[in-house]
Amino acid sequence: MKILVCIKQVPDMESRFKPDSAGVWFSETDLAFRMNEYDEYAVEQAVRLKEQLGGEPELTVLSIGPDRVVEAMKKALAMGCDRGVQVQDPAVQLKDPWQVASVIAEFAGREKFDLIFTGLQSQDRGSAQVGVNVAEILNYACTTTVVGFEYADGVVTVKRELEGGIKGVVQLRTPALVTCQLGLNVPRYPTLPNIMKAKKKEILVIPVAELLHQEPRAVTASFYPPAKKGGGIVLEGDVGAQVEQLLGILREKTTVLR
Amino acid sequence: MKALLVGECKDGKFLESSYELFGFAAQLGAETAMVLVGPEGELPLYGGVVYLADTGKYGEYNPDLHKKLVLAAVAREKPDYVVFLHTSFGWDLAPRIGAALKVAQISEIVAVVEGGFELPACNAKMRRTVRPQGAIAVLTLQGGAFPVLKPGGSPQMHPLDAEGAAGVTFLGYEPAEEKGVDLAKAEVIVSAGRGIGKMDNVPVIAALAKAMGGELGASRPVVDGGWIAHGHQVGTTGQTVSPKLYIACGISGAIQHLAGMKKSGFIVAINKDKDAPIGEVADVLVVADVMQFVPAFTAKLAQ
Ligand SMILES: Cc1cc2nc3c(=O)[nH]c(=O)nc-3n(C[C@H](O)[C@H](O)[C@H](O)COP(=O)(O)OP(=O)(O)OC[C@H]3O[C@@H](n4cnc5c(N)ncnc54)[C@H](O)[C@@H]3O)c2cc1C
Numbered sequence: 001m002k003i004l005v006c007i008k009q010v011p012d013m014e015s016r017f018k019p020d021s022a023g024v025w026f027s028e029t030d031l032a033f034r035m036n037e038y039d040e041y042a043v044e045q046a047v048r049l050k051e052q053l054g055g056e057p058e059l060t061v062l063s064i065g066p067d068r069v070v071e072a073m074k075k076a077l078a079m080g081c082d083r084g085v086q087v088q089d090p091a092v093q094l095k096d097p098w099q100v101a102s103v104i105a106e107f108a109g110r111e112k113f114d115l116i117f118t119g120l121q122s123q124d125r126g127s128a129q130v131g132v133n134v135a136e137i138l139n140y141a142c143t144t145t146v147v148g149f150e151y152a153d154g155v156v157t158v159k160r161e162l163e164g165g166i167k168g169v170v171q172l173r174t175p176a177l178v179t180c181q182l183g184l185n186v187p188r189y190p191t192l193p194n195i196m197k198a199k200k201k202e203i204l205v206i207p208v209a210e211l212l213h214q215e216p217r218a219v220t221a222s223f224y225p226p227a228k229k230g231g232g233i234v235l236e237g238d239v240g241a242q243v244e245q246l247l248g249i250l251r252e253k254t255t256v257l258r
Numbered sequence: 259m260k261a262l263l264v265g266e267c268k269d270g271k272f273l274e275s276s277y278e279l280f281g282f283a284a285q286l287g288a289e290t291a292m293v294l295v296g297p298e299g300e301l302p303l304y305g306g307v308v309y310l311a312d313t314g315k316y317g318e319y320n321p322d323l324h325k326k327l328v329l330a331a332v333a334r335e336k337p338d339y340v341v342f343l344h345t346s347f348g349w350d351l352a353p354r355i356g357a358a359l360k361v362a363q364i365s366e367i368v369a370v371v372e373g374g375f376e377l378p379a380c381n382a383k384m385r386r387t388v389r390p391q392g393a394i395a396v397l398t399l400q401g402g403a404f405p406v407l408k409p410g411g412s413p414q415m416h417p418l419d420a421e422g423a424a425g426v427t428f429l430g431y432e433p434a435e436e437k438g439v440d441l442a443k444a445e446v447i448v449s450a451g452r453g454i455g456k457m458d459n460v461p462v463i464a465a466l467a468k469a470m471g472g473e474l475g476a477s478r479p480v481v482d483g484g485w486i487a488h489g490h491q492v493g494t495t496g497q498t499v500s501p502k503l504y505i506a507c508g509i510s511g512a513i514q515h516l517a518g519m520k521k522s523g524f525i526v527a528i529n530k531d532k533d534a535p536i537g538e539v540a541d542v543l544v545v546a547d548v549m550q551f552v553p554a555f556t557a558k559l560a561q
């Protein structure tokens with residue numbers, strides 16, 4: 001069995017974002033990068049499936065991006081993936097979700113994976129499109145927003161999370177693709193021995209030009225902070241003073257303090 | 259300009275949120291038609307054309323069949339935009355329609371702006387304007403971003419049919435977990451987010467909730483991590499609340515959290531990040547380390 005996990009490296013969301021010089025995405029200056037939160041659940045589920053099947057499946061982790069994405073791949077390798085594929089693209093942020101999906105599908109089409117895991121969405125772009133489009137291109141059965149996953153004999157049974165906490169139970173046959181939602185499992189922390197082992201695992205580098213044959217269907221015209229609305233009160237400075245100020249405001253504006 | 263609106267039914271019920279699609283179409287100034295997979299007794303209050311595929315035959319959401327049904331309506335209407343809400347239905351189906359039509363799909367639109375559509379980026383801390391390259395596009399709208407608009411009237415129905423194999427089999431629904439605490443009744447809710455740092459810090463937030471005579475709430479990562487039970491989760495996949503006072507401790511303000519609490523009477527957020535999106539709905543934003551501020555505030559209340 002062959003399994004693919006697609007991961008994106010994204011900035012830490014607690015960072016301050018500033019537009020880049022072209023004004024269409026964020027400037028990378030001073031940003032720290034990490035694995036997209038949703039993709040950690042995808043990696044964990046793939047590793048658990050490999051363990052369930054006695055280690056037989058071969059687990060490939062793929063990421064498209066500049067050389068920094070290798071750091072995120074190393075984490076996935078330390079969590080238990082067998083080999084990495086970096087599709088080298090210093091300008092992946094200028095590709096639309098359709099192009100990103102087409103690149104993954106071009107690679108995956110050659111390798112004939114039985115199962116593909118992606119995140120539900122990326123934290124920086126959040127289109128929730130890449131996974132579904134990969135499945136559409138490859139003509140794989142696909143379901144999204146997975147919070148429960150079981151596999152037996154080529155049949156995948158999953159719980160899809162719907163609004164209000166209701167779940168939809170669906171079944172699909174491999175080859176299949178699932179997009180993983182927060183809370184699907186509890187992603188493991190790589191152990192030191194596994195981090196050392198991961199250093200020896202193969203990472204194949206493929207230039208994006210070899211896999212990209214699609215034009216963008218959507219373009220980002222500009223990237224900017226939200227227009228500030230509301231005009232709530234901002235309390236800064238010394239904690240003691242903030243406590244007094246908040247208490248005063250609550251006494252004045254609400255009826256909940258007795 | 260014409261917009262084909264994809265209405266949503268779940269468990270045989272037309273979802274009221276689908277009326278936001280009309281609100282969006284009105285802002286675009288587009289003519290409308292709607293496509294729906296639902297029971298005949300659940301039609302929207304709308305005098306236009308509704309392409310209806312019967313749930314009795316097509317069942318609950320099935321991506322392969324629903325894709326064919328929507329495409330059949332597209333072939334008849336030839337719309338400029340095919341519009342969904344950005345829900346577990348919309349984000350599952352919209353990319354498939356975009357791929358089949360070979361056109362752009364643009365996700366989670368929050369506004370119509372000059373030069374395109376405005377979308378959130380970077381966990382809602384930033385925005386971007388995106389425009390489709392071609393004339394036609396498939397769109398999803400962020401829930402609550404556009405006003406509910408009930409056009410009124412009764413629709414001209416066109417039955418819709420499609421055939422073919424389905425790659426995904428729907429087995430049934432599983433109900434939401436028991437609520438545990440009914441947050442809807444609380445006058446004060448003090449919620450813990452990932453910013454509290456660790457599970458050991460939960461009692462500090464719970465102590466403030468108790469001192470205020472309120473209930474403890476939580477954001478999703480705190481629940482997913484097992485720090486607080488799911489019954490306390492606020493948001494689209496938890497409970498929707500509107501207490502007199504909501505205090506968000508170390509919560510960034512993701513749209514799925516805001517959707518569950520933004521109607522609260524008075525909102526206080528404690529966050530070390532002045533730019534956190536929770537600031538957009540907060541009446542008071544306390545820029546502080548939550549683990550310093552909250553114990554100090556609770557102690558002061560006790561005096
Ligand atoms: C389909 C779907 C449904 C979802 N449903 C829900 C839902 O029902 N409810 C929900 O909450 N989420 C839901 N989410 C998840 C949501 O998108 C966010 O990931 C989540 O709300 C983030 O929780 P948070 O604010 O606690 O954590 P984070 O986003 O990580 O934010 C932590 C915040 O704490 C601040 N902070 C850090 N340290 C400190 C400190 N020492 N002092 C003060 N502040 C600090 C940071 O500045 C940051 O703003 C859903 C997501 C999806 C895709």
Ligand SMILES: Nc1ncnc2c1ncn2[C@@H]1O[C@H](COP(=O)(O)O)[C@@H](O)[C@H]1O
Nearest residue numbers: 006007064118119121122127128129130
């Ligand atoms: N650059 C990338 N490299 C590898 N996988 C990606 C990339 N971008 C997106 N993905 C995958 O597609 C999912 C959805 O991303 P998005 O459509 O951007 O919200 C992510 O969770 C990843 O699994």
